[in-house]
Amino acid sequence: MNVLVMNPPNIPFTNSSLLAPPLDVVGLATLIKKYFDTSFLDMDALRIQEIPRNIYETIDVIVALIDYQIPLHTTKATEHLLEMIKKYGKEKKIIVIGKTPTYFSERFIKAGATVVIRGIYDEVIIPVLKNIFHIENLKQIPNLVLNETNKMILTKREILNNDYSKLPIPDYSFLNFQNYMDTATMITSRGCDGACKYCSTPFFFHRFQSRCAKDVVDEMEILVTKYHKKKIIFLDDNMTISKERMFEICKEIKKRKLFILLGCLSSIAHYDKALFETMYEVGFRWIHFGIESGSEEVLKKMGKPMNIDYIKQVIKEVKEIGFRVRTSFILDYPGSKVEDFNQTKNLILDLCPHEIRLHYLAYRPGTPVTYENPAEPVSTYIHSPKSSKDLFYQKEILLFLQDLEKKNYLVLLEDQEWSSYNELSKNTKFVSMVPMKYGMCWYE
Numbered sequence: 001m002n003v004l005v006m007n008p009p010n011i012p013f014t015n016s017s018l019l020a021p022p023l024d025v026v027g028l029a030t031l032i033k034k035y036f037d038t039s040f041l042d043m044d045a046l047r048i049q050e051i052p053r054n055i056y057e058t059i060d061v062i063v064a065l066i067d068y069q070i071p072l073h074t075t076k077a078t079e080h081l082l083e084m085i086k087k088y089g090k091e092k093k094i095i096v097i098g099k100t101p102t103y104f105s106e107r108f109i110k111a112g113a114t115v116v117i118r119g120i121y122d123e124v125i126i127p128v129l130k131n132i133f134h135i136e137n138l139k140q141i142p143n144l145v146l147n148e149t150n151k152m153i154l155t156k157r158e159i160l161n162n163d164y165s166k167l168p169i170p171d172y173s174f175l176n177f178q179n180y181m182d183t184a185t186m187i188t189s190r191g192c193d194g195a196c197k198y199c200s201t202p203f204f205f206h207r208f209q210s211r212c213a214k215d216v217v218d219e220m221e222i223l224v225t226k227y228h229k230k231k232i233i234f235l236d237d238n239m240t241i242s243k244e245r246m247f248e249i250c251k252e253i254k255k256r257k258l259f260i261l262l263g264c265l266s267s268i269a270h271y272d273k274a275l276f277e278t279m280y281e282v283g284f285r286w287i288h289f290g291i292e293s294g295s296e297e298v299l300k301k302m303g304k305p306m307n308i309d310y311i312k313q314v315i316k317e318v319k320e321i322g323f324r325v326r327t328s329f330i331l332d333y334p335g336s337k338v339e340d341f342n343q344t345k346n347l348i349l350d351l352c353p354h355e356i357r358l359h360y361l362a363y364r365p366g367t368p369v370t371y372e373n374p375a376e377p378v379s380t381y382i383h384s385p386k387s388s389k390d391l392f393y394q395k396e397i398l399l400f401l402q403d404l405e406k407k408n409y410l411v412l413l414e415d416q417e418w419s420s421y422n423e424l425s426k427n428t429k430f431v432s433m434v435p436m437k438y439g440m441c442w443y444e
């Protein structure tokens, strides 16, 4: 049986200068390859909206994985995928996986998908593929939504082990690295022990699971020796949840004398000075903290209570260690008042991070904030104002951006070609309302 594993097109297509390989999709293809003839298609990277004829004619099953870990897919991209399913579902078996299909499975089945896998795919994808032509067998597999001649059938719900540490290292030969940004990316864990109400990670992946230090550094070595990568960003939602594991990873990097520049996403709640010093020693130079608000009241509402003075102390220490620091803020969290917005502005000015990412809240499916605000339009990814009530923020943000410009920040309001920013000094500061390229302005 021939299986096509695909990353459906992001529409509008992801800006090519910040395009990261869809590692979850590569991981899925790697797993399937052990059992079936497998081809891989990143429609976002190739900027194509249809499966090329020569590939389409050779395949029996299409497996599409969307917004599993990196939530770049827009509502428009989802609509386009539904159109593709309508077209291809007449001739091919189609399996759909991801957060959006999990929460909106009915729409995918109605469009013509054969199976939607609800939640994590690890333990069920191979049994599903083996039984894809036998609906009665599929009914015995947990966590599926099935299409039985346009009737929707839900199989039993079961919490599976889904041991992340058992998944193989992604097979990078599926990728043409020329299609992606220079900085390599890795994902080594999933889940989070936090409970931020706007984030789907703890609710979708449940408990934190990770790959061991040896496995992580094996993968790094492949990227360094075989693909000559000079920088790696770990796109784990929160790389420093397990202090012990991070210490182990640093020890392993040191032992193998691996020289590569590294960056990762962390959280203030999982900061540890000794750990960050050790990380710096082995090559970590860039760190992202989702701080999200300068108001303790709003932080409580968000489900991430934090003391503002402690945030200031952490950022000061991290900068002193030598990291380039990116922080993100959500400006319009429900229940925020003008004074909360002012507190956020003051905190940003006080922290003076190297990179600032300002967001409007995206109401992602499956998150508490979405359930608490049923009137808001659910989306997986929004970076523009949503309604007239945002006019206040639009006006205030523009004024704030002018303040930051006076403090030598480069202000980025629209997607752009990032190559012109490659040679800037490591002290260059950015503030952005759009996704920023990884790996900029940190060199050694």
Ligand code: SF4
Pocket: 191, 192, 193, 194, 195, 196, 199, 200, 201, 202, 237, 238, 267, 290, 304
């Ligand atoms: S710390 Fe990060 S990954 Fe964890 S719940 Fe909060 S936003 Fe999500």
